[in-house]
Amino acid sequence: MRVQKLTFAALAVVAGLSLTACQNGEDDLGQTAPSSASSASSAGGGSGSGGTNQDGGKDSAGKGSGGQGTAAGTGSNVNSKVGKCRTDDLDITASDSTIDGDTEGTVAVEFKNGGRDCVLSGYAGVDLKTSAGSLPAQRTGEKATPMTLKNGKSVYFGINYPLNKSGGSGVRITALVVTPPDETKSFSLEWPGAATLPVTDGSGSPVKVGPMGSAGQGEG
Numbered sequence: 001m002r003v004q005k006l007t008f009a010a011l012a013v014v015a016g017l018s019l020t021a022c023q024n025g026e027d028d029l030g031q032t033a034p035s036s037a038s039s040a041s042s043a044g045g046g047s048g049s050g051g052t053n054q055d056g057g058k059d060s061a062g063k064g065s066g067g068q069g070t071a072a073g074t075g076s077n078v079n080s081k082v083g084k085c086r087t088d089d090l091d092i093t094a095s096d097s098t099i100d101g102d103t104e105g106t107v108a109v110e111f112k113n114g115g116r117d118c119v120l121s122g123y124a125g126v127d128l129k130t131s132a133g134s135l136p137a138q139r140t141g142e143k144a145t146p147m148t149l150k151n152g153k154s155v156y157f158g159i160n161y162p163l164n165k166s167g168g169s170g171v172r173i174t175a176l177v178v179t180p181p182d183e184t185k186s187f188s189l190e191w192p193g194a195a196t197l198p199v200t201d202g203s204g205s206p207v208k209v210g211p212m213g214s215a216g217q218g219e220g
Contacts, residue, residue: 082117082118082119082148083118083119084118084119084120084121084181084182084183085111085113085118085119085120085149085180085181085183086115086118086180086183086185087179087180087183087185087186087187088115088185089113089114089115089116089118090111090112090113090114090180091110091111091112091114092109092110092111092112092178092180092187092189093109093110093112093189094107094108094109094110094176094178094189094190094191094192095107095108095110095192096192096193097158097215098163098193098194102163103163104160104161104162104163105160105161105162105163105193105194106158106159106160106161106193106215107158107159107161107176107191107192107193108156108157108158108159108215109124109126109156109157109158109159109176109178109215110154110155110156111124111149111154111155111156111157111180111212112152112153112154113149113150113151113152113153113154114151114152115151116151117148117149117150117151118148118149119146119147119148119149120146120147120149120155120180120181120212121144121145121146121147121181121182121212122144122146122181122182122211122212123139123144123157123181123209123210123211123212124157124178124179124180124181124209124212125177125178125179125186126159126176126177126178126179126207126209127176127177127186128161128173128175128176128177128191128197128207129173129174129175129176129177129188130171130172130173130174130197131171131172131174132171134177135171135197135205135207136205136207137159137205137207137208137209138205138207138208138209139208139209139210139211140160140208140209140210140211140214142210142211142214143211144211144212145211145212145213147212147213155212155213156213156214156215157209157210157211157212157213157214157215158209158210158214158215159176159193159207159208159209159210160207160208160209160210161193161194161197161206161207161208162197162198162200162206163194163198164194164196164197164198165198166198166199168198168199169196170196170197170198170199171196171197171198171199172195172196173191173193173194173195173196173197174191175188175189175190175191176188176189176190176191176192177189181212
């Protein structure tokens with residue numbers, strides 16, 4: 001009888017250890033980071049050059065429209081990784097930042113994050129729609145530093161262009177098309193800068209775009 005009691009006690013201990021191991025295993029599986037995605041559809045817009053994308057004082061603003069962009073605010077959050085900023089995550093505005101006495105005009109473009117934290121890296125694609133056709137901006141070549149754009153925060157970049165001091169009518173600017181870095185979905189804005197560009201010989205784009213954070217305001 002003593003042998004049987006010892007055997008039963010040993011079995012009880014083994015069963016208890018086995019139950020504890022199973023419970024611990026369930027806790028580990030339950031620590032997987034959740035993933036969520038939402039999609040938004042919009043119409044219109046255009047395709048910019050792509051991001052990897054004298055009168056002034058006007059602002060133009062809006063939320064991503066047009067193109068094939070997917071999903072507002074997704075930034076894939078699997079395994080605690082922050083995904084890239086999508087066009088639909090961003091409230092995009094532009095304002096004239098030209099200072100009296102400047103030899104060039106400057107427009108500052110703001111990306112304000114309206115979704116979850118996401119990553120921006122590189123240059124936005126910028127195209128000016130003009131009376132002579134589409135004019136893509138050239139990158140300045142400044143180093144682009146990746147950044148995490150927190151929800152509710154903003155980052156700015158600059159567009160520089162020549163002022164039309166020729167006395168002629170020049171080339172009329174009708175719109176600004178912006179494509180966030182690594183996105184294919186573009187957003188069209190009213191151009192807030194000078195109404196015209198000087199006529200050039202077509203040997204290269206006179207419009208330059210800086211990387212994220214290049215407009216002077218930094219992250220807000």
